Amino acid sequence: MSGEDRFRIAVGVDGSAESQIALEWAVTEARLRHGQVRAVTAWEYPPQTAGMEAMIWDPQSSSRPREKCRRPP
Numbered sequence: 289m290s291g292e293d294r295f296r297i298a299v300g301v302d303g304s305a306e307s308q309i310a311l312e313w314a315v316t317e318a319r320l321r322h323g324q325v326r327a328v329t330a331w332e333y334p335p336q337t338a339g340m341e342a343m344i345w346d347p348q349s350s351s352r353p354r355e356k357c358r359r360p361p
Contacts, residue, residue, distance in 0.1 A: 295323030302329060 299314040301307045311327060318325045 295321045296326060297323060298326045298328055300329070301327045 295318065297314040297318055299307075299310050301311055311325075314325045314327075317323070
């Protein structure tokens with residue numbers, strides 16, 4: 289390998305015991321081969337939950353303009 293080309297290992301880390309073992313292996317392997325490790329993780333925001341009051345629409349407390357809340361004649 290030339291000085292510009294480096295051996296790279298990408299490893300996913302999610303906090304589990306298995307991912308910890310994978311990260312340790314990747315670091316050891318990269319040290320042996322004089323490479324680099326890229327640890328990758330991802331997350332998503334948990335869904336929001338609401339009680340029953342969030343399912344009821346009250347037109348009096350709505351922020352929409354009153355004209356849109358009126359029923360047609």
